[in-house]
Amino acid sequence: MMDRETFxxxxxxxxxxxxxxxxxxxxxxxxxxxxxxxxxxxxxxxxIRKEMQQTGHDEVYFPLLIPESYFQKEADHxxxxxxxxxxxxxxxxxxxxxxxxxxxxxxxxxxxIFSLWIRSHADLPLKTxxxxxxxxxxxxxxxxxxxxxxxxxxxxxTCHADFEDAERQIQEDLNIAHSFLSSLxxxxxxxxxxxxxxxxxAAYSIGLDxxxxxxxxxxxxxxxxxxxxxxxPFNITYEGLDGAHHYCHQTTYGMSERVLGAxxxxxxxxxxxxxxxxxxxxxxxxxxxxxxxxEEKIGKECRAVKDExxxxxxxxxxxxxxxxxxxxxxxxxxxxxxxxxxxxxxxMQQGTVTLVTRDGIKKQVGRNDLEVIxxxxxxxxxxxxxxxxxxxxxxxxxxxxxxxxxxxIELPWCGKEVCGLALEEELDMKSLGTPIPEKExxxxxxxxxxxxxxxxxxxxxx
Amino acid sequence: MMDRETFxxxxxxxxxxxxxxxxxxxxxxxxxxxxxxxxxxxxxxxxIRKEMQQTGHDEVYFPLLIPESYFQKEADHxxxxxxxxxxxxxxxxxxxxxxxxxxxxxxxxxxxIFSLWIRSHADLPLKTxxxxxxxxxxxxxxxxxxxxxxxxxxxxxTCHADFEDAERQIQEDLNIAHSFLSSLxxxxxxxxxxxxxxxxxAAYSIGLDxxxxxxxxxxxxxxxxxxxxxxxPFNITYEGLDGAHHYCHQTTYGMSERVLGAxxxxxxxxxxxxxxxxxxxxxxxxxxxxxxxxEEKIGKECRAVKDExxxxxxxxxxxxxxxxxxxxxxxxxxxxxxxxxxxxxxxMQQGTVTLVTRDGIKKQVGRNDLEVIxxxxxxxxxxxxxxxxxxxxxxxxxxxxxxxxxxxIELPWCGKEVCGLALEEELDMKSLGTPIPEKExxxxxxxxxxxxxxxxxxxxxx
Numbered sequence: 001m002m003d004r005e006t007f008x009x010x011x012x013x014x015x016x017x018x019x020x021x022x023x024x025x026x027x028x029x030x031x032x033x034x035x036x037x038x039x040x041x042x043x044x045x046x047x048i049r050k051e052m053q054q055t056g057h058d059e060v061y062f063p064l065l066i067p068e069s070y071f072q073k074e075a076d077h078x079x080x081x082x083x084x085x086x087x088x089x090x091x092x093x094x095x096x097x098x099x100x101x102x103x104x105x106x107x108x109x110x111x112x113i114f115s116l117w118i119r120s121h122a123d124l125p126l127k128t129x130x131x132x133x134x135x136x137x138x139x140x141x142x143x144x145x146x147x148x149x150x151x152x153x154x155x156x157x158t159c160h161a162d163f164e165d166a167e168r169q170i171q172e173d174l175n176i177a178h179s180f181l182s183s184l185x186x187x188x189x190x191x192x193x194x195x196x197x198x199x200x201x202a203a204y205s206i207g208l209d210x211x212x213x214x215x216x217x218x219x220x221x222x223x224x225x226x227x228x229x230x231x232x233p234f235n236i237t238y239e240g241l242d243g244a245h246h247y248c249h250q251t252t253y254g255m256s257e258r259v260l261g262a263x264x265x266x267x268x269x270x271x272x273x274x275x276x277x278x279x280x281x282x283x284x285x286x287x288x289x290x291x292x293x294x295e296e297k298i299g300k301e302c303r304a305v306k307d308e309x310x311x312x313x314x315x316x317x318x319x320x321x322x323x324x325x326x327x328x329x330x331x332x333x334x335x336x337x338x339x340x341x342x343x344x345x346x347x348m349q350q351g352t353v354t355l356v357t358r359d360g361i362k363k364q365v366g367r368n369d370l371e372v373i374x375x376x377x378x379x380x381x382x383x384x385x386x387x388x389x390x391x392x393x394x395x396x397x398x399x400x401x402x403x404x405x406x407x408x409i410e411l412p413w414c415g416k417e418v419c420g421l422a423l424e425e426e427l428d429m430k431s432l433g434t435p436i437p438e439k440e441x442x443x444x445x446x447x448x449x450x451x452x453x454x455x456x457x458x459x460x461x462x
Numbered sequence: 463m464m465d466r467e468t469f470x471x472x473x474x475x476x477x478x479x480x481x482x483x484x485x486x487x488x489x490x491x492x493x494x495x496x497x498x499x500x501x502x503x504x505x506x507x508x509x510i511r512k513e514m515q516q517t518g519h520d521e522v523y524f525p526l527l528i529p530e531s532y533f534q535k536e537a538d539h540x541x542x543x544x545x546x547x548x549x550x551x552x553x554x555x556x557x558x559x560x561x562x563x564x565x566x567x568x569x570x571x572x573x574x575i576f577s578l579w580i581r582s583h584a585d586l587p588l589k590t591x592x593x594x595x596x597x598x599x600x601x602x603x604x605x606x607x608x609x610x611x612x613x614x615x616x617x618x619x620t621c622h623a624d625f626e627d628a629e630r631q632i633q634e635d636l637n638i639a640h641s642f643l644s645s646l647x648x649x650x651x652x653x654x655x656x657x658x659x660x661x662x663x664a665a666y667s668i669g670l671d672x673x674x675x676x677x678x679x680x681x682x683x684x685x686x687x688x689x690x691x692x693x694x695p696f697n698i699t700y701e702g703l704d705g706a707h708h709y710c711h712q713t714t715y716g717m718s719e720r721v722l723g724a725x726x727x728x729x730x731x732x733x734x735x736x737x738x739x740x741x742x743x744x745x746x747x748x749x750x751x752x753x754x755x756x757e758e759k760i761g762k763e764c765r766a767v768k769d770e771x772x773x774x775x776x777x778x779x780x781x782x783x784x785x786x787x788x789x790x791x792x793x794x795x796x797x798x799x800x801x802x803x804x805x806x807x808x809x810m811q812q813g814t815v816t817l818v819t820r821d822g823i824k825k826q827v828g829r830n831d832l833e834v835i836x837x838x839x840x841x842x843x844x845x846x847x848x849x850x851x852x853x854x855x856x857x858x859x860x861x862x863x864x865x866x867x868x869x870x871i872e873l874p875w876c877g878k879e880v881c882g883l884a885l886e887e888e889l890d891m892k893s894l895g896t897p898i899p900e901k902e903x904x905x906x907x908x909x910x911x912x913x914x915x916x917x918x919x920x921x922x923x924x
Contacts, residue, residue: 022575025525025575027525035590059497059501060494060495060496060500061614062494063489063494064595082555084553085553086550086552087550087552088549089552092546109487133526137554150525152523
């Protein structure tokens with residue numbers, strides 16, 4: 001685990017030295033995805049797509065540009081985003097008749113069309129998602145993958161006949177989040193955001209937060225219950241079995257490239273990043289340990305091992321560059337490759353290969369036992385998950401009175417905004433919200449001392 | 463093959479009835495990708511990615527927004543695009559210090575960074591590509607996939623030490639084009655565009671054209687030799703073995719969602735679209751032919767066949783909707799599914815299934831011989847290719863004097879612009895350019911009667 005004090009500086013540098021992105025693009029907050037980083041992000045997207053497919057969501061792609069009049073249909077939504085949107089006002093030399101905005105999120109683009117797609121209860125539930133670029137004119141300091149102005153974004157949008165079915169969707173989203181984030185070895189907390197911090201237009205919002213080594217939390221996903229807040233202004237109705245027209249209930253589930261930021265931060269160490277095998281572009285790097293006279297033999301052996309591993313579906317690379325093995329180790333540890341295989345004369349003689357995991361376990365494996373690598377990768381993913389989970393648990397402090405502690409503090413809360421904001425001020429933290437699943441409370445509110453109905457989680461946040 | 467006169471109308475409708483896109487989005491020329499269309503496009507992208515990977519291109523992702531000052535570095539490029547770009551001028555309530563444009567293509571975004579990535583000859587060749595949304599404010603009539611204002615775009619960008627290496631790249635691109643378009647069963651012509659129609663900033667341009675049933679050609683790809691036209695203004699240099707700094711030579715290769723437009727148009731017939739198996743989201747639709755008392759048995763058999771085909775890697779769907787078989791046939795023919803399997807009581811008794819290909823071949827296949835389906839799909843792809851190829855050849859007219867013919871006309875040409883433009887005017891056609899590979903000519907120019915050095919291809923174009 002990284003040092004808390006130096007983490008942000010480490011993060012700032014590692015995203016470039018590990019060749020994930022290039023921050024030298026001449027527009028602030030817009031970075032270039034380098035091949036290695038983009039490959040990881042595509043692997044993350046593939047995991048999301050698998051989850052979506054298994055739960056019957058259809059992938060769509062809606063236009064980037066939204067007419068101003070559509071954007072303005074839901075009042076809270078405008079208020080929440082109006083200071084953050086980029087405006088297209090001209091095309092060629094012409095001023096446009098109506099200004100267009102770059103989607104900061106796609107509710108107002110999708111929902112005018114959902115009203116055409118949905119006619120009767122037979123069209124429900126409608127479950128869609130898209131993976132797109134979105135844009136937010138962030139005024140806070142930007143940070144690669146975590147706070148950027150062009151965002152690689154995932155958004156699921158669903159429509160339902162009634163509130164209960166929308167609530168079932170939110171349960172499904174929570175299951176998806178669990179499956180997806182676990183496959184990235186990311187432990188996380190689920191909190192119902194306080195009313196003063198819900199999404200612009202939502203009835204309520206749920207946040208998915210991970211804990212970074214800086215002991216600040218990072219929201220990596222959010223799930224929103226819209227009830228009929230959007231379906232009314234966008235006129236999304238269906239004809240029910242009763243022959244009458246009803247407004248749909250809607251939900252959304254959003255994630256972004258922040259997930260990659262979390263992977264980088266949560267699993268990083270002083271050597272570099274540590275990629276979960278689930279998304280690593282290279283699972284195993286094979287490094288020849290060359291001694292004079294052995295060059296050809298060992299090179300051949302490395303390529304043979306590579307071929308065998310590829311047969312097993314393992315993504316492999318032989319590093320035959322003109323560098324010392326030590327320098328190669330350094331490069332691939334920096335880039336977070338889960339497993340390294342070293343093959344030298346001794347291995348050849350013994351009929352073994354030397355295996356070193358990114359988290360530092362070294363062992364000999366029989367040359368004919370390469371199929372164990374699959375299990376080694378699974379165990380590695382589990383270990384980095386468990387390490388992060390222990391860190392999260394260690395820094396989740398359940399208290400009865402506000403004490404200044406590093407990490408996440410959970411305090412008894414009466415539910416009143418004024419008490420929540422008082423805690424935020426006293427602790428110099430932000431509210432993450434109340435635990436999901438709900439957690440009983442038999443204490444007194446940490447502020448007003450009245451009966452606490454729930455717990456409020458607070459933390460410093462990105 | 464479609465009727466020539468009614469093709470454009472047919473196309474206009476089929477893109478929506480086959481559920482590829484929805485044209486009701488409230489910004490002109492920006493359509494919604496529906497799940498079925500988007501899946502096909504993603505399969506097309508996967509074919510491109512495979513070609514790129516096999517030829518050592520790295521995938522990157524650059525920001526959408528380009529500062530005006532970068533866009534203005536190459537004079538011809540500005541001239542070519544300035545009337546077509548969308549301008550972002552405001553963010554929130556603020557006017558931006560510098561206007562940003564939505565990329566119409568990404569030269570000016572990439573090349574300022576290439577100048578940082580390339581230091582020495584060891585960094586060359588640099589071979590990259592990206593698949594992104596681009597924007598062009600088209601003033602001509604828009605047409606789904608063919609002329610749209612938000613374009614799903616593929617662009618490869620390469621840098622080389624010298625002109626010869628850049629020329630080798632162009633040969634590689636031509637090989638990629640051949641492999642890629644063949645896998646979509648699309649026959650095409652390769653032509654070196656005349657100087658007056660080359661890409662804005664290019665030394666020369668090559669166009670890849672298919673012939674649509676309307677007998678108009680559609681450019682589905684283009685390859686450009688830039689020489690040092692961009693590397694000079696963007697200062698992309700490398701230190702050579704001689705210790706001196708040299709400007710790189712550059713090429714690009716672009717394609718777009720037009721490829722899908724070509725698939726729709728070239729292979730369409732009066733029943734709907736015909737998808738090549740290579741990109742069809744569903745290879746085989748299985749339709750139960752239900753008779754009273756057989757419901758359960760046949761349903762079970764259909765699902766068993768599906769499971770077996772999926773084991774073979776074939777994308778399958780059982781249509782168990784409450785509709786007549788005839789209505790189901792209609793739906794899936796419309797959507798271009800390559801193969802249909804019908805299973806009825808007679809098939810069950812005989813131990814067969816009934817196979818009907820989208821191009822109308824019907825046969826019985828033994829229930830235990832399902833592995834022949836793979837070969838059936840290959841043969842189907844080949845047949846639809848050959849049919850389109852015969853159509854292209856039939857309408858490629860090699861003449862010595864300008865005669866009004868439908869399709870593509872190839873005429874002896876002296877190479878002078880004035881003669882080329884005279885032919886365009888006389889035939890009411892546009893020049894596609896000269897054949898690649900080069901074709902000898904021993905005739906006299908169809909206009910000036912001087913010695914013709916080559917052939918000029920002309921056609922009506924989209």
